Amino acid sequence: xxxxxxxxxxxxxxxxxxxxxxxxxxxxxxxxxxxxxxxxxxxxxxxxxxxxxxxxxxxxxxxxxxxxxxxxxxxxxxxxxxxxxxxxxxxxxxxxxxxxxxxxxxxxxxxxxxxxxxxxxxxxxxxxxxxxxxxxxxxxxxxxxxxxxxxxxxxxxxxxxxxxxxxxxxxxxxxxxxxxxxxxxxxxxxxxxxxxxxxxxxxxxxxxxxxxxxxxxxxxxxxxxxxxxxxxxxxxxxxxxxxxxxxxxxxx
Ligand code: PGA
Numbered sequence: 529x530x531x532x533x534x535x536x537x538x539x540x541x542x543x544x545x546x547x548x549x550x551x552x553x554x555x556x557x558x559x560x561x562x563x564x565x566x567x568x569x570x571x572x573x574x575x576x577x578x579x580x581x582x583x584x585x586x587x588x589x590x591x592x593x594x595x596x597x598x599x600x601x602x603x604x605x606x607x608x609x610x611x612x613x614x615x616x617x618x619x620x621x622x623x624x625x626x627x628x629x630x631x632x633x634x635x636x637x638x639x640x641x642x643x644x645x646x647x648x649x650x651x652x653x654x655x656x657x658x659x660x661x662x663x664x665x666x667x668x669x670x671x672x673x674x675x676x677x678x679x680x681x682x683x684x685x686x687x688x689x690x691x692x693x694x695x696x697x698x699x700x701x702x703x704x705x706x707x708x709x710x711x712x713x714x715x716x717x718x719x720x721x722x723x724x725x726x727x728x729x730x731x732x733x734x735x736x737x738x739x740x741x742x743x744x745x746x747x748x749x750x751x752x753x754x755x756x757x758x759x760x761x762x763x764x765x766x767x768x769x770x771x772x773x774x775x776x777x778x779x780x
Contacts, residue, residue, distance in 0.1 A: 531751065532779055533566040535692065535737050535758025537655055538765030539595065539624060540573045549573070549581050551768035556588040558772055563779055565589075568758070570622050570655075571765075575610050582619025593622030593655065596630055599642035601649055612643075612650040623647045624760070626657040626681055628698040637680035644681060644691075653690045655760065656681055657739070658719070662699035671718050678722045693719055693736045694760045700740025702763060709753060712738070716755035744773035751778045 540548070552571065559569055572593040573581050582592045594615040598606060601613065615623060625647065626640040635643075644654050658677040660670040674695075682691070695716060697707055707715070716736055723734050738750060739760030750756060759778075764770040 531757075532563055534751075534778060535568045535570065535735065535760075536771075536775055536778075537593065537622075537624070537694070537737065537739075537758070537760040538569075538571045538771060539627075539739070539760055539762045540571070540577075540766060541595065541629070541762060542574060543766055544573045544577050546577070546580060548766070549577065549584055552581075552585065552590065554768050554772060555775070556585060556590055558775060559589050564775065567775065567779070569775070572622065572624055572655075575615070575618075578615060578620050579618040586619075591621045592619050593624060593653075594618075594620045595624045595627065597623050597625070597643055597647055597652075599639055599646055601646040612647040612652055616650045616652060620652065622653045622655055624655045624657065624694070626677070628657065628659060628661075628696060628701060637677060640681045641683050641685075644685065648685070648687075648690060651690070653692065655692050655694050655737070657694040657696050657760070659696040659698050659700075659740075665697065665699060670715060674715065674719055675722050678719065679726065682726060688723070688734050691734055692757075693723070693734055694739050695719060695736060696739035696760065702741065704741050706741055706746055706750075709749070712750075713753055713755060716753070720755070742774065744770055744777055747774050747777045 570591045570593050572595050597615055598609040598611040625643045660673040664673050735757040737758040738756050742759045742761045743764050
């Protein structure tokens with residue numbers, strides 16, 4: 529079951545230059561076609577390219593996001609740091625927070641919670657990443673890891689309207705390994721139930737996207753899983769042909 533209203537988040541990580549941005553022209557062209565009109569295509573380049581990219585896509589429906597932000601909301605003496613205000617003023621509308629590569633760098637659940645809160649104050653949309661490591665999966669700790677990451681990451685947050693959850697099993701990122709469909713469905717439903725317990729009933733359904741080795745080859749199988757509302761794509765998003773192929777294969 530393909531769907532014409534999905535998220536496609538290109539996470540460029542520490543890659544990219546202005547030449548890469550030129551390659552987004554083909555995506556802009558595609559996004560104007562009727563059947564792609566309702567998809568949300570979000571490029572998350574490194575900080576240094578946000579403003580340039582934003583100017584290039586301003587007249588299109590492509591949106592720009594950052595890959596992280598500092599937790600402190602106000603400007604101040606924090607050498608080397610970039611906060612939500614700065615990324616917003618550069619043109620970002622989204623920010624990825626809680627990515628496992630940032631958790632590995634030292635971001636705790638508490639820090640991630642503070643980052644999410646600061647980005648919400650700036651009205652940014654959050655792509656909040658959660659997921660278990662291979663060891664945690666082997667020890668059958670996936671559910672408790674997801675529960676802890678979600679409960680602590682979203683602590684004291686009342687409105688989820690600007691939150692998208694990205695389920696990214698750490699062992700699947702950049703490895704070519706994918707969860708089995710049945711495991712993926714279970715984990716996505718577990719995430720929905722964890723969220724249900726947290727959220728105010730008035731909130732609309734939180735979208736959940738999947739990330740981890742998404743390619744044109746496996747995306748057709750992934751879109752069959754109705755719980756998936758889109759993808760966060762690392763490696764394959766650096767190649768515009770592959771990114772277009774992913775979009776095409778996900779769309780009726
Ligand atoms: P990948 O990365 O598609 O290269 O596995 C996904 C991510 O880290 O968001």
